[in-house]
Amino acid sequence: MAVQTPAAPPVPLPAPARARHPRRPRLTHWIFAGPATVLFAVFFAYPLGASFYQSFTSTENGRTTWVGLSQYARMLHDPSFLDSMVNTGLILVVQVPLMIGLALVLAVLLNQSWLRFRGTWRAVYFLPAVTTLVAYAVVFQVLLKTDGGLVNQTATALGLSPIDWLNDPTWARVALIGSMTWRWAGYNAVILLAGLQSIGREQHEAAAIDGAGTLTTYTKVILPQLRPVVLFCVITSTIGTLQLFDENYTLTKGGPDDATLTPVLYLYKVGFQQMDFGYAAAIAWVVVAVIAVISFLQFRFFGRERKR
Amino acid sequence: MHGQLTRRALLAAGGAAALTGVAGCATGGISNREAVRLAPGATGPLRGRITVWSWDSAAAALTRLAKKFEARHPGTAVHVVDIGYDNAYDKITVGLRADTGLADLLTVEGSQLPAYIGNFPKGLHDLTDLVGRHAGDFDKAAWKTVVSEEGRAFALPWDIGPLALYYRSDLFARAGVDPHSLRTWDDYVKAGVAVKEKTGTKLLIMDPNEDSFFPCLLQQQGHRWYKDGGKVALGTPQAVRALTLIKALGDRGLIRWERGWDGLVTATKEGKVASTPYAAWWSGTLTGEMPELKGKFGVVPLPAFTPGGPRTSNDGGSTLCIPAQSKNPRLAWAFTRFLLTDKDNQVSMLKREGLFPAYLPALKHPYLSAPQDYYGGQRAWRVFADLAPHIPPVERNKDGAKAKDIANKAVSGAVLRGHDPAGELRAAAAQLAGATGRETVSGSLR
Known part of the structure; x- marks a missing residue:
């Protein structure tokens, strides 16, 4: 940390040897930094700036005009946008804790010394995260088919009545949450497992000597140390949920009755299907703002305890 | 999602790039131009090459008839690309916004075309001066889909869905x-x-x-x-x-x-x-x-x-339109006319690819009154042909x-x-x- 000492005497420092080479950027610097800078400017800075500008414009009959904040104001009265935010909130509150909890349990199990074929198990749980989206979508469509789908066949065999998974607004949400959890729980479990493995055996032993049972060891010793890793998982999952597009696009297209519509899917529809690019850009920037605020709060909420 | 920060970030950036790269061009590109009118006048043999975008059975029909067209007009080449239905409109929308990258002739459904005419008033060739005498030959409901609110024609109707x-x-x-x-x-x-x-x-x-x-x-x-x-x-x-x-x-x-x-x-x-x-x-x-x-x-x-x-x-039905950015609109128009204002070609597309003609003279063809085995000998095409003129x-x-x-x-x-x-x-x-x-x-x- 650079601590300022304003009263420091003005001792003339001996000129460092390097001072002969002035620190002005030279051609060589730019040659090295050039490709990255150009790529950043073209694919990051320009689109960001242009979409920000675009969010204050509206294009009618081929003419683009400056409309100030009115695209942002539209969102307040747009039932579809509000629905998409409610859906995202619901997924955040239900799916993220469910998935992180499940990932923790999996990670702890995978970390047990008595477990055999540990590498295989780890791979099995990680596989869904690297499965191509199309395969994933097809498999879930087949599993969740109303008649003949494996899920409903099992339910019928157990004497339950079959469920119209993807065609009923409520069940479609359940299906979406379930399939997201399937896809990402293992991924988070592997990250948490890495965290668990960085906690040495001696901590388990010390806790045991102090008389702590397994449960106490985990809740009082291990989990508190895992906090930064959990925080990482929670934040990336939150961001992922706020940017949710592929899962619901492939499974339900946001329907039925907007029950699985998310802001990013909605902005795709608004931009590319309804050709309302200004409004789509405004939605994108609201999503960015929401992600920034929520991530900041999570850092404050979780992060502060770490320093104590 | 969940954790794939880099991939997500890339996707988001890509999406933003797509959204805006497009915007940058639109402001400087098309908006200051008048709609390009395609007018009769040029004579002499057709030549050159065009690319046509379509999908599924429509692409099959185009490929089949393109050969016939090329044989009739030596020195021309018609290249048909099946771009697939799923992303067809994403491609066309982006191409119109960027004012580059489109084929010379596009298949666009009648339900979608008014959105393109309205949002990109200078994006397509104005065909009004050419189609005049054909206007009455097409189904009224289909014709409504190819004209702007000001009554200018930007495409020819291909098939309809009574x-x-x-x-x-x-x-x-x-x-x-x-x-x-x-x-x-x-x-x-x-x-x-x-x-x-x-x-x-x-x-x-x-x-x-x-x-x-x-x-x-x-x-x-x-x-x-x-x-x-x-x-x-x-x-x-x-x-x-x-x-x-x-x-x-x-x-x-x-x-x-x-x-x-x-x-x-x-x-x-x-x-x-x-x-x-x-x-x-x-x-x-x-x-x-x-x-x-x-x-x-x-x-x-x-x-x-x-x-x-x-x-x-009516449900569905397509049209063919020529983007303003086309390098050879004259050939594109000639191919369009050949396909859509020819009774025999239209009937062949019904026979072979199941595309029901919007071109009314084709509906009088004897093929449409023949009994069909599939429907137990019923004259099924006749039912549709008789209904077509009554589509509101x-x-x-x-x-x-x-x-x-x-x-x-x-x-x-x-x-x-x-x-x-x-x-x-x-x-x-x-x-x-x-x-x-x-x-x-x-x-x-x-």
Whole structure:
């Protein structure tokens, strides 16, 4: 940390040897930094700036005009946008804790010394995260088919009545949450497992000597140390949920009755299907703002305890 | 999601890039230009090369007839690209916004074209000066889809989708219902109840996410999403009647929900429903994908809302248009004319690819009056050909896609969640008016 000492005497420092080479950027610097800078400017800075500008414009009959904040104001009265935010909130509150909890349990199990074929198990749980989206979508469509789908066949065999998974607004949400959890729980479990493995055996032993049972060891010793890793998982999952597009696009297209519509899917529809690019850009920037605020709060909420 | 920060970030950046890269060009590019009028005049032999974008059976038809065209005009080359339906409009939209990258001739559905004409007034060639004498040769409802609100023509209609009721003759016979007695939608609901009781089969398939039945029921009654010069028409008595009908079908358990095209085809093939109120081009799918059901289908005109009312509507149908960025519009136009204003070529596309012609002279061809084995000897094409001139022409504009999404929500709200149709439509009309800055038609629900 650079601590300022304003009263420091003005001792003339001996000129460092390097001072002969002035620190002005030279051609060589730019040659090295050039490709990255150009790529950043073209694919990051320009689109960001242009979409920000675009969010204050509206294009009618081929003419683009400056409309100030009115695209942002539209969102307040747009039932579809509000629905998409409610859906995202619901997924955040239900799916993220469910998935992180499940990932923790999996990670702890995978970390047990008595477990055999540990590498295989780890791979099995990680596989869904690297499965191509199309395969994933097809498999879930087949599993969740109303008649003949494996899920409903099992339910019928157990004497339950079959469920119209993807065609009923409520069940479609359940299906979406379930399939997201399937896809990402293992991924988070592997990250948490890495965290668990960085906690040495001696901590388990010390806790045991102090008389702590397994449960106490985990809740009082291990989990508190895992906090930064959990925080990482929670934040990336939150961001992922706020940017949710592929899962619901492939499974339900946001329907039925907007029950699985998310802001990013909605902005795709608004931009590319309804050709309302200004409004789509405004939605994108609201999503960015929401992600920034929520991530900041999570850092404050979780992060502060770490320093104590 | 969850954790794949880098991939996500890239995707997000890519999306933003797509959104905006496009914007940058649009402001500098097309907006200051007049629509390019393609005029007659140039003479001499055609030459050069064009690329055509299309998909599925339409692409097959183009490829087949392109060879014939090339043989007739030596020195020309027509390159047909099947760009696939799923991303076709994403590609075309981006190409129009960027003012580069499109083919010389594009297939665009009639339902989508008004959005392009309205949003990209300088994006397509204005064909008005060329089509003049052909205008009357095309189906009125299809012609409405290719002209702007100012009456300029930007495409030629290719095929249309007059609606009729396909029914399973075996199931209707078992239920003791004569399909020819279905004169109104009330008759249809009653028949559905009888068929379900006797055979256990539901009556029709609907898509919970991307419904096309509701707008067809609107067009049958004379308007689609908008009427009276661009006013929102989701809250009209006609709309309430249409949604109430769908809800009645749903409440009696007569609807089978299937997502997407594959769901529709599979469930029909498996005999899960007794009827399909659908367009003429569905016939190609039946004969192509379900040859084993030969002799089990029949076709009757669509039931009407009121006795004596219109017995058809329209779903789908495509057009061919020439983007302003085309390097060889003259050849593109010559190929378009060759395809679409030639009786024999049009009939060959019905025969081979199942595309029902929007070109009226083709409907008089004897092929359309021949009995068809697949329909147990019924003259099925005749039913559609006789209905085609009665498709109610409807007003369209650039905001069709917005209306479709919002109407979808109203349909699933009423049918799946059991809400009141009038209430759902009132909310939908208000939402659409807000999203488009348009008024709702007078006499709508308040």
